[in-house]
Amino acid sequence: MLQMDRTQCLDVVEHEGRRILSFFDEPGLSSSAPVPSCPGWTLDELANHLGRVYSWVAAILECDSAGPPDRDQAAQQSEDQPPAEWMQTGLSRVVSLLRDLPEDARRWSFVTGPDSPVAFWWRRQMHETLIHRVDAELAAGSEITTPAAEIAADGIPEHLDLNRCTRVEAQDIRLGEGLTIRLHATDVESDAEWTIDTVNRTYAASHMKADVALRGPAWALDRWCWRRGDLSPDSRLFLGDEVETFGDWETAEKARPTL
Secondary structure, three states, rough: OOOOHHHHHHHHHHHHHHHHHHHHHHHOOOOOOOOOOOOEEHHHHHHHHHHHHHHHHHHHHOOOOOOOOOHHHOOOOOOOOOOOOOOOHHHHHHHHHHOOOOOOEEEEEEOOEEEEHHHHHHHHHHHHHHHHHHHHHHHHOOOOOOOOHHHHHHHHHHHHHOOOOOOOOHOOOOOOOOOOEEEEEEEOOOEEEEEEOOOOOEEEOOOOOOOEEEEEEEHHHHHHHOOOOOOHHHHHEOOOOOOOEEOOOHHHHHHOOOO
16 A cells, blocks of 8 residues: 655645645636536635635644544634635644644544544645645636646545545455446556445455456546546546546446545
8 A cells, every 4th residue: 555654745735735825816816716626616615615624633633632623613714814814824734733743643533533643634634635726726727737646546545445445455355246446547656456346345456357447647546536537528527538448437437435
């Protein structure tokens, strides 16, 4: 399994956060611009969302209780604070906390509960910010920029873990019981394939015969998992020639877990 160290993750959080915030200073772009990948959201609402997330995570990191702080109390925004400023404040706060905490610190997480490795949070904030950066670029009509392949590849098992899919050994995948999907990242040297049993909600980091296979760059597959890319030519998020598909891709699209 890919391993992401703290410095690498937090550098990505800061870089991608600055990228999102840069759109609020872009001439001719309104902060009320719609976000195509998040129907009903605007750029302002995207920044508000990230401000709440960062503030809530910061509150988790600042205490060592067995449970999470109240989300509404932990993420209180002053009425006159602009969304971009609110996001910037939360971003700086959470990155500072994650840089300063001992690497062996333990905190609550919404996946594994109390006493979880704090590494969960720097990895989670990296992918949270990275994927929402795509939302900002889509709202701005800007080119979607590509992160390092190993970072994008790490987003695939992180997505599966968040959706309560359990990683198992290859021999424990129950082929034939339901739809299986194989993802193959072509630009990563190792740990670049995942076979997913969508019925039993398990996955193995290995190449196996599957009902549907998707093959392409890690970033395209990562975006597909997070619903920031689609296989349908009719979608505005169409991945075009980036992903090669084998089998019934329409069924695979319907089977994608949602967060």
